[in-house]
Amino acid sequence: MADWFADNGLLLGLALLDGISSAALIFMVAVGLTLVFGVMRILNVAHGSLYAIGAYTAASAGIFAASLGLPAWASLPAIVLSAALVGAVTGPLIETLLLRRIYDKDPVLQLLVTFALFMILEDVQKLIWGVQPMQNDTATRLLGTIDVPFGADVIPFNAYQLLLLPGVALTVLVGLTLFLRRTLTGRVIIAVTEDREAATAIGIDSTRVFLLTFTFGAALAALGGALSSPTASVVPGVGASTIVLSFAVVATAGLGRIEGAAIAALMIGLGRSIAVYFAPEFEVVVPYIIMVAVLLVRPQGLFGVAVTRRV
Template sequence: MLQTLIPLFVDALANAALIFFVAVGLTLVFSVLRILNVAHGSLYSIGAYVAASVGLWIVAAGLPAWLTFPALVLSAAFTALLFGPVIERTLIRWTYGKSEAVQVLVTFGLFLILEDLQRMVFGVQSIYADTPMALLGISEIGGIVYLNYQLALIGLAVAVLIGLRLFIRRSRTGKLLAAVVADREVSQAMGIDTNKMFMIAFTLGVLLAALGGAMATPTTGVAPGLGADTMVLAFAVAAIGGLGQVEGAAVASVIVAVAKVLAIYYAPALDAVAPYLVMLAVLLVRPYGLFGAGATRRI
């Protein structure tokens, strides 16, 4: 029995780790900016493309292979710094206070632009950059061979969750972000530069999306369309956890991953729909997600 359960458990956590990075970024942006960023998946795939391209360049240039590890993180940071402030200052800022429909249309337009931009810059063929995966080797758990890289990702996801929590609760910027989340108008009245907070939150969201993409590259192929697939799954996770809930994103990532893994093991025909069936079930019982709370409507 245990022999059967252990691989299920490891696979679920490995899946959850990858989903978590992108979902937590989406939910963080929503909690501060109150915008559902449809283009979030594109920033995930741009992070993946940049990391894969840098990784391949490191190998081709004959540099030490271990450099591909810091390259993953630096690629994500580069993507966030390049796209985060620019997108927030130009497109996103324009949508503050507008209706949800306008916000979705603007970010959807951005998604289409970024998808085409990727094709122009990185081409249309699949890219593979698996050096970090090869360097870390393998382990056998419950009779199944796993990549140590997959196991390391689980640890990294937990570290990001704790780090994010500490950042929001302990750092000055984090506390200011929490204040903006709690009440935007009061925060502004008390002298908090909310525009700056919005930019920081959006850039942090892009960083998490790009980090998810970068970390996925050693075990996946990067090809056009990656962003859209990831985005749909991230929406499901955000809806299950409750939009704007960091811990909710973590728990929902595990729930979605467990549903997906159970489907692959025991009902492969349901593999694609399993996460959305879970989402449907959760929303029927808790329309604001597991960790979300109903918003009071101001009149």
């Protein structure tokens, strides 16, 4: 019995490490969606497509950089630059051409516009990048592995996944929170999040806020994808599976709650990795079980505030 515990205690430790790194990626996937949803009240189904496009762009950029003979470290800024590029191009394009025309329409229509966009972008990805899995692992190889002791054994972990991903996720979390609380633009965004009518009434230009937010959200989606590209192959269909996961995170977190998204991502990441060790059959349903469980106890999500019902 004591032996069993000793063994599983160690395993639990490993599960924790895996859980944190996978939570980091889940957070990066969901944070942009959370932000956009919080401010604009649009559940952007095309978020998954932006994620995929970010991943494809970063992989292409990495391969291109390598073909130019640039040093391996160049693949790291390439990731960030690709994400910024995707955000800067697609964000304003989608917001001004599509979303702006439907802000006054039924939320269902807004959602379906992004659903239509998702379908279109699925094929656009295929037209641009084909169907063969793409990947560029320069960054992972550059950072190498870290040996974590496990009893008498050692378990090598990717430094990229173990340190860099959680580091970036934490930076984004702290940076975004500070930006929203401390800067004028951030406060304006929060004001719009809390009460759109009141914000407009006191002269806040919500058009500009929406454009900014959506572009930022698109860049974050692309960053999530770009960060995944060194460890995972990008294939057609990755957008569809990504978006359901981010939906689960956003609903668990509570509408537009960045810190909620971080905690939800942590719960899902840890839940999944613990499941792989102790009940692998449940790994797939973990995000949904967590979401249902949280919403049962807190119908507005972890950090959601109960909205008074319309009279």
